[in-house]
Amino acid sequence: MNNTNYRYPRQAEARVVEGMSDTPVVLVAGPRQAGKTTLVSHIAGQGMRYLTLDDDVTLLAAREDPAGLIRSLDRAVIDEIQRAPELLPAIKKSVDEDRRFGRFLLTGSANLMVLPKVTESLAGRMETVILLPLSQSEIHRETTNWLDNVFAGRIPEAAVPVVGDDMAEIVVKGGYPEALARQTPRRRTAWCRQYVDALIQRDVRDIADIEKQEQLPRFLCALSQMAGQLCNYTKLGGQVGLDSKTAAKYMGVLEHMFLTKRIEPWTDNRFSRVVKTPKLQFIDSGLLTTLAGFSAISSPGDRTRFGHFLESFVFGELLKHATTADSDYHIFYYRDHDKVEVDYVVENTAGFLAGVEVKAAATVKENDLKGIRRLAKAAGRKWLCGIILYDGDITLPLGKNIWAAPLSSLWGNAP
Known part of the structure; x- marks a missing residue:
């Protein structure tokens, strides 16, 4: 070895x-x-x-x-x-x-x-x-766990702030060691294609008997365009000529292979106005952006697309922290029938909640607090805090138990 x-x-x-x-x-x-x-x-x-x-x-x-x-x-x-x-x-x-x-x-x-x-x-x-692909904490050789810090009341700060194009590059590269070793988007794309081909040829047959296996690459690409959205198997299947039942089966296979994950909605049994459909996310933002054909921000339209990929990046980081944390955490999302959302809801074994909202912008506006405040009201006594991760460099209080924190605090040190 x-x-x-x-x-x-x-x-x-x-x-x-x-x-x-x-x-x-x-x-x-x-x-x-x-x-x-x-x-x-x-x-x-x-x-x-x-x-x-x-x-x-x-x-x-x-x-x-x-x-x-x-x-x-x-x-x-x-x-x-x-x-x-x-x-x-x-x-x-x-x-x-x-x-x-x-x-x-x-x-x-x-x-x-x-x-x-x-x-x-x-x-x-x-x-x-x-063991998931490398977290940014592992890449930067930081040992603090973001989730453990937050639930201990230590609001993280960025040890070395990363913003703008530098943050976008981190998201695009992802965490697969072999992809990180490739120096250009073209080489990372080549690695990604070979990776997906190898999975389909070697691993899919070992874990599932599925029809139209040759459609999986197209299905993955279709999924990459819907990351962060509610799972609609009819719509997904229709893009590649599959019925909804087969599309759901494909989703299950990809999830079992640790490529994608369905995120369930958080709900309080007393709070009935919550959407029940799971959301789709990719575990690695580098694989996602490569499949989606995204390599850099060069226009305002790219910035909008980047926001969706950034959500996946943050999900992957939270999931990686959850697998190595001292405590047990589950990650959900929040969306009610008024379409008020919070990107991620993290719950510990005692049922206490932290809301995490992701913003690609360098500023946080009043309207950005709407989802966090709605979730806090729904959670009641179980509410711990809300954190808006944004493309800035300092941690700031935004109200009672609500903070804006840099995205790079995900691998920073708690104060």
């Missing part, structure tokens, strides 16, 4: 190490090319045997004789486990017979719990750690 590409410290590393100290099986799950193999190689070192199911011979052995393959292993890393879910019952049997901690370190580029061939549970035997 090669550790030469271990360039960025991953905040999930501590969780993987901790899991291996008291759990027989640890799964690192996330999209392809997010850095899973690099991370587990770094953690495992030379003490564990390494197998990748991207190797055709190893994959054949796993599918033909899963029990025999697992019997031959003492402690092992198994890469891309979703390609041979037949191994999971054999791993379960092996760890039931030998409960030593840290025996198997798995990686998967799909949500294993939705794979049709997984019939036996590893509940109580396996811990799952999500």
Whole structure:
């Protein structure tokens, strides 16, 4: 296993190490090319045997004789486990017979719990750690967690403010390590096309039996034009010649592969005037902008489009912080029947809420507070604070428990 590409410290590393100290099986799950193999190689070192199911011979052995393959292993890393879910019952049997901690370190580029061939549970035997593409905190080598800070009452500030075209460039690049290594939009586009082609040719068939698989690239491009909008499967499918049922199935596949995510609306049971339809978002803004054919802001129209991509970027950052935070958080959105919205609602396990609004502008206007105030009223005693992330460089109070904070505070230091 090669550790030469271990360039960025991953905040999930501590969780993987901790899991291996008291759990027989640890799964690192996330999209392809997010850095899973690099991370587990770094953690495992030379003490564990390494197998990748991207190797055709190893994959054949796993599918033909899963029990025999697992019997031959003492402690092992198994890469891309979703390609041979037949191994999971054999791993379960092996760890039931030998409960030593840290025996198997798995990686998967799909949500294993939705794979049709997984019939036996590893509940109580396996811990799952999500590894998404690099967060800006990891890229800038910052260790503070934005969500933990906010819910602790520490309103973040930007350590080194980033605004304007520099912020746009960060959004366009995204967080895939291989995409970040490409120096030009043209090269990032080439990488993105190859990435999507590889996913469709190699991974989709492993996790779902879908018709018209060749339509997936066009479907992804159609999705890129609707990021941040309410899910309308009839409209989506119509753009590429699919019915709404097939479009919904495609959406599920892409979500299981950690490329997109449906965001559910936040609702209080006592508050009935809330839209119930989920929103669509991409997890990586770099993949999104490349699919949408966006590379830079050169006109006012580009600035409007950029606002949608910026929302996806912020969602990805919040999601990454949620996967590595000390506390548990869930991300929703808010929209009532008056069409008053808040981009993101973050809720902790105690039910307290923080509203996050995203603005591509360098100023915040009175009307920008409307959604936050409506959400605060709906949340009542569970309301914690509202933060408007904007393209500025200082944190300012805008009223009781409402702040404007720089977008770059997402990877800054709390005061």
